[in-house]
Every structure is written in C-alpha cells, then in structure tokens.
Amino acid sequence: MKLGEGVEWSLHCCSVLGTLPPGVALPGARLAEFHDVPASYLAKHLQALSSAGIVESVTGRNGGYRLALPADEITMLDVVLAVNGDEPAFRCSEIRQRGPSAISLEHYVRPCGIARAMWDAESAWRNSLRNTTIGDLVGELDQSVAPEQIDKAITWMGSVLR
Amino acid sequence: MKLGEGVEWSLHCCSVLGTLPPGVALPGARLAEFHDVPASYLAKHLQALSSAGIVESVTGRNGGYRLALPADEITMLDVVLAVNGDEPAFRCSEIRQRGPSAISLEHYVRPCGIARAMWDAESAWRNSLRNTTIGDLVGELDQSVAPEQIDKAITWMGSVLR
DNA sequence: GTCCCTATACTCGGATAGCAAGTGTCCGAGTATAGGCGG
DNA sequence: CCGCCTATACTCGGACACTTGCTATCCGAGTATAGGGAC
Numbered sequence: 001m002k003l004g005e006g007v008e009w010s011l012h013c014c015s016v017l018g019t020l021p022p023g024v025a026l027p028g029a030r031l032a033e034f035h036d037v038p039a040s041y042l043a044k045h046l047q048a049l050s051s052a053g054i055v056e057s058v059t060g061r062n063g064g065y066r067l068a069l070p071a072d073e074i075t076m077l078d079v080v081l082a083v084n085g086d087e088p089a090f091r092c093s094e095i096r097q098r099g100p101s102a103i104s105l106e107h108y109v110r111p112c113g114i115a116r117a118m119w120d121a122e123s124a125w126r127n128s129l130r131n132t133t134i135g136d137l138v139g140e141l142d143q144s145v146a147p148e149q150i151d152k153a154i155t156w157m158g159s160v161l162r
Numbered sequence: 163m164k165l166g167e168g169v170e171w172s173l174h175c176c177s178v179l180g181t182l183p184p185g186v187a188l189p190g191a192r193l194a195e196f197h198d199v200p201a202s203y204l205a206k207h208l209q210a211l212s213s214a215g216i217v218e219s220v221t222g223r224n225g226g227y228r229l230a231l232p233a234d235e236i237t238m239l240d241v242v243l244a245v246n247g248d249e250p251a252f253r254c255s256e257i258r259q260r261g262p263s264a265i266s267l268e269h270y271v272r273p274c275g276i277a278r279a280m281w282d283a284e285s286a287w288r289n290s291l292r293n294t295t296i297g298d299l300v301g302e303l304d305q306s307v308a309p310e311q312i313d314k315a316i317t318w319m320g321s322v323l324r
Numbered sequence: 325g326t327c328c329c330t331a332t333a334c335t336c337g338g339a340t341a342g343c344a345a346g347t348g349t350c351c352g353a354g355t356a357t358a359g360g361c362g363g
Numbered sequence: 364c365c366g367c368c369t370a371t372a373c374t375c376g377g378a379c380a381c382t383t384g385c386t387a388t389c390c391g392a393g394t395a396t397a398g399g400g401a402c
Contacts, residue, residue, distance in 0.1 A: 001164070001166075001246050003251045003280075007252070008255060009257070033261065035261050036260035037257065076279055076280075090169070091165075098197065099196045101196070101311050102311070102314075113302045114173045117294045117299070121287045124290040125286055125287040125290075127286070128286040136275075137275050144275050145274075146265060146269040152264075156263055
C-alpha cells in the first residue's frame with residue numbers, strides 16, 4: 001500500500017487555491033514554483049483534478065487553475081480519489097472459488113469475511129478523509145504555519161498575480 | 163493506493179492454518195495448491211509472514227508452516243503489515259519547507275494539517291483491521307462458506323496431511 | 325479619443341520515455357523420515 | 364525382534380528475470396490580452 005506523491009502535491013495545491021480570492025486563477029507553473037516541484041509532472045495531476053471537477057482551468061493569458069466548488073464542499077477524499085484513482089485498495093479475487101475445494105458458483109452469495117473486513121477498514125479510511133474539507137485545511141493554516149511564512153507567501157502571491 | 167495480491171493470499175493462508183489442529187504444519191506448496199496460486203510466489207509472502215513471527219516454519223519432511231501464535235492473538239493488521247510493509251501509505255515530504263515562502267527550519271514544529279488528516283485516516287484504517295483477528299475469521303467461516311465446500315476442504319486436508 | 329484588428333505570449337491538454345516496485349520463477353542448503361543392515 | 368545408520372525425498376530460504384504502474388518530460392492546440400492602426 002503506497003500513496004503516490006501526487007496526492008500530497010494536489011492537496012497542497014488545493015489548499016493554496018482555497019486561499020485565493022474567488023475567481024482568481026493561478027497557473028500550474030506558479031503552483032509548481034510555489035511548492036518547488038516539477039511543473040510538467042504537477043500538470044498531470046492538476047489535469048486529473050480538472051477532469052474530476054474539483055478545479056477548473058482558465059485558458060489563455062492570465063489563466064490558470066481555480067477551485068471549481070466552494071472550498072467547504074471539497075473533501076480530502078475527493079482529491080485523493082481524483083488523483084490516485086477510485087479503485088478500492090483491496091480487490092477480492094475470489095480465490096475461494098478456486099482450488100480443490102471449489103464448488104458450483106451459485107453457492108457463493110455472501111462475500112468472504114476477509115473481503116468484508118478489508119472493505120470495512122477502507123470505509124473507515126474514506127470516512128475519515130470525507131470529514132475534512134479543503135476549507136478546514138485553509139482555516140487551520142494559521143495554526144500550523146508560522147506568521148512569518150504566511151507573510152512571505154502573501155508577498156510572493158501578490159507579485160505573481162499582478 | 164493499491165494493496166498487493168499477496169495480502170489477500172496471506173490472509174486466506176492464515177485462515178486455513180487457523181483451522182488446523184495445534185502443532186500440525188502445512189507445506190507452502192499445499193497452501194498454494196489449495197488456493198490455486200503460484201507456489202513459488204506464495205512462498206515469498208509466507209517467508210515474510212515467517213520473518214514477522216506470525217507463522218513458523220517446520221523444516222524437513224512432513225514440515226511446512228503453522229501459526230506461531232494463537233489465532234486470536236494475530237490481527238489482520240499484523241498480517242497486512244508483514245506482507246505489505248509497515249511504512250505508512252502517506253509520506254509527508256514537507257514540501258512546505260521548500261519554495262519561495264520557505265523560512266528557517268526551526269519554525270516547523272507542528273506537522274501540517276494535510277499530513278495530520280492523512281495520518282488520522284490511516285489510523286482509522288489500522289484500528290479497523292486491528293479489531294479483527296485470524297480467530298474471528300476462522301470462527302465465521304461456517305457463515306460465509308457453504309457446508310458442501312467445508313466438507314470438500316476437510317476431505318482434501320485429510321488426504322494431504324496423511 | 326474610441327473602436328477594431330492582428331500578432332503575441334501565455335495557458336492547458338494529451339502523447340511520449342524512464343524508473344521503481346510488485347510479480348513470478350528458479351535452484352541450493354538443511355532436515356526429519358523411511359528403509360535396510362547388523363546385532 | 365530391536366536398535367542404529369545411511370540414503371532419500373521433502374522442506375524452507377534466498378537469489379535471479381519480467382511486467383505493471385508511478386515518475387518525469389516534452390511539444391502542440393487554443394485563447395485572452397496588449398499593442399498598433401484606422402476612423
């Protein structure tokens with residue numbers, strides 16, 4: 001079980017976009033510069049976010065990305081699934097239907113206990129992520145980020161948005 | 163986020179081993195045959211379970227694998243972590259310490275909200291898996307497996323264990 | 325001064341290589357058993 | 364008939380190829396803007 005690096009980047013990007021004034025877009029290249037990550041690769045994930053309807057792209061000059069919904073209506077789960085794919089982590093291959101003790105297919109009506117337990121665990125994981133929105137992340141930035149860094153970020157943002 | 167196939171195999175193997183009389187060992191090749199999976203590859207995961215102290219190997223003729231602990235003392239989480247690695251799925255690369263708004267290292271004392279939320283979700287996942295033991299899985303086999311299949315499995319097992 | 329047109333520069337989007345990890349396989353080291361031999 | 368010894372066959376354990384998916388990159392299509400020119 002491993003989560004791709006793009007998940008972290010995407011969540012940070014959404015947080016940044018959530019701090020912008022409504023309607024203002026930030027280019028992908030600027031988002032990459034702000035986080036010091038490869039711009040070309042970040043673009044791939046921003047594309048996924050765009051396809052999922054989480055961010056929307058503004059083309060042309062002074063274009064970029066901006067949140068497609070209010071920050072409070074975007075959950076962390078939405079972002080994670082958009083970037084990492086919405087397939088469940090555990091996939092039951094029904095190996096109980098194979099081997100020397102297999103019986104006719106019609107007897108397998110109830111999922112096996114292993115699959116149920118794994119899916120329950122994944123539901124717990126998803127529910128936890130569903131309980132935090134991008135708006136929550138933005139709201140607690142002043143608690144986890146030093147004021148000095150916030151000032152620098154605001155200054156940089158002002159020079160970029162122009 | 164994707165869980166390797168070996169996780170499923172390992173959990174099923176532990177369930178099977180949990181049904182055996184105490185002290186009896188089942189060779190990896192028979193476990194593979196019972197589940198109809200590649201024996202050579204399953205051996206790799208059984209090795210991991212052995213290293214983790216979940217199963218113990220009995221060498222030589224009539225050897226094989228058996229649970230190293232009572233089935234009620236082995237949680238699903240133990241098995242999953244042994245096979246899939248115990249690294250957290252989400253790894254914070256501290257990208258907030260990079261880019262144009264970075265400040266001196268000493269200001270980053272509290273983990274960022276994103277990492278905290280991701281870790282909380284993973285804790286929920288782990289806690290859920292911790293609440294189910296191999297013994298629980300064995301105990302509910304008669305609810306999720308048809309009696310006919312149980313009979314066939316017992317018959318096969320008897321012919322193999324000799 | 326105002327409006328329109330064009331060229332520009334900037335944006336996103338998808339198609340294209342490189343690499344790590346999971347997947348699959350193999351052969352060698354070690355051991356408990358089965359059978360034969362001697363007493 | 365009983366005990367010992369040896370050869371065997373079977374076990375696990377680690378070292379070696381292959382495939383999938385994540386990582387990283389590039390170039391082309393499209394558009395809002397900026398500037399210049401005409402009215």
